[in-house]
Amino acid sequence: MNELTIGKLAKRAGVTIDTVRFYERRGLVAEPKRTASNYRIYSAVEIARLQFIKKAKSLGFSLNEINELLVLRHNPDATKKEVKNRVERKINDIKRKIADLSYILADLEKLNQSCNGHGSADDCPILEALDGCEEEEHCCK
Amino acid sequence: MNELTIGKLAKRAGVTIDTVRFYERRGLVAEPKRTASNYRIYSAVEIARLQFIKKAKSLGFSLNEINELLVLRHNPDATKKEVKNRVERKINDIKRKIADLSYILADLEKLNQSCNGHGSADDCPILEALDGCEEEEHCCK
DNA sequence: TTGGACTATAGACAATGGTCAATGGTCTAT
DNA sequence: ATAGACCATTGACCATTGTCTATAGTCCAA
Numbered sequence A, B: 001m002n003e004l005t006i007g008k009l010a011k012r013a014g015v016t017i018d019t020v021r022f023y024e025r026r027g028l029v030a031e032p033k034r035t036a037s038n039y040r041i042y043s044a045v046e047i048a049r050l051q052f053i054k055k056a057k058s059l060g061f062s063l064n065e066i067n068e069l070l071v072l073r074h075n076p077d078a079t080k081k082e083v084k085n086r087v088e089r090k091i092n093d094i095k096r097k098i099a100d101l102s103y104i105l106a107d108l109e110k111l112n113q114s115c116n117g118h119g120s121a122d123d124c125p126i127l128e129a130l131d132g133c134e135e136e137e138h139c140c141k
Numbered sequence C: 001t002t003g004g005a006c007t008a009t010a011g012a013c014a015a016t017g018g019t020c021a022a023t024g025g026t027c028t029a030t
Numbered sequence D: 001a002t003a004g005a006c007c008a009t010t011g012a013c014c015a016t017t018g019t020c021t022a023t024a025g026t027c028c029a030a
Helices: A004-011 A017-026 A045-058 A063-074 A080-113 A125-130 B006-013 B017-026 B044-060 B063-074 B079-115 B124-131
Strands: A040-043 B038-041
Touching: A004 A017, A004 A040, A004 A045, A017 A045, A017 A063, A040 A045, A045 A063, A045 B124, A063 A080, A063 B124, A080 A125, A080 B079, A080 B124, A125 B044, A125 B063, A125 B079, B006 B017, B006 B038, B006 B044, B017 B044, B017 B063, B038 B044, B044 B063, B063 B079, B079 B124
Parallel strands: none
Antiparallel strands: none
16 A cells, blocks of 8 residues: 555645645645545655655745755755755754844843833833934924 | 924834834724824824833743733722732743753754764764654664 | 545745835925 | 926736635545
């Protein structure tokens, strides 16, 4: 039983049928053979391909990036260096995202500490800090 | 000169005209008065409102969340506690995002270290780790 | 044979935050 | 008066990653 319908493939890979077809349109999964009645027929290797995609996605790769990885995976001329480069680029992306979020977090915590949380929001220091009121003339609230 | 056309407002707030109109459709900016020729006319306070939006956006608030903050900002019954709650919720959101990304980062770094970066990608440990091949039978590459 | 489960396609819809194009009216400076 | 800059509206479009709908054909088991 090496042949799978799309439903079986999807189930074994842990995705939906729609997702498989979507990946096919996106070129992440090759167009499969068809039965006489036009049903898609997959071999079991496609399960691994879908799981590759899932795992890479969970590591923060976009579908486009995953596509590149899949090409490398099946290109006999590809080098470890090329794969490693992509991983390192992604590591840097994620470090940058973390840095950005950390910066935002620090700002928010400062903002939060500026407010004791009691009373009317009328003179709320958080709201006041959000008002981008550098110039006097705009502050006509 | 308290009256601004949309172009002047946008320029002073550092956004585009399209963005102002988009915010108006989204309810973030009130529908302004119009001239006889149907031009939008804003008072200078709207600059502060747009800057409020910009600043909140830079702190990771979505437009919907910003809308809530703007309501609090202009609601005389709103309390500091309500504002603070939103900020604290956002702080937690961001902490969670950072935690998720840190987890991903650790995985990626482990993956990256598993590969020396030399030679063909044919036996690349990174690609192998991405193959979700738990069961022997799928591993028929 | 018939009903239920499965598959096919094309295309719409979701959320997010805008951006752009087309068409036409308005304002201002020369 | 006229050119060029500005403004109006409607609606389409961008990227991302699917999800859902509608309509229709297929397969299998009782």
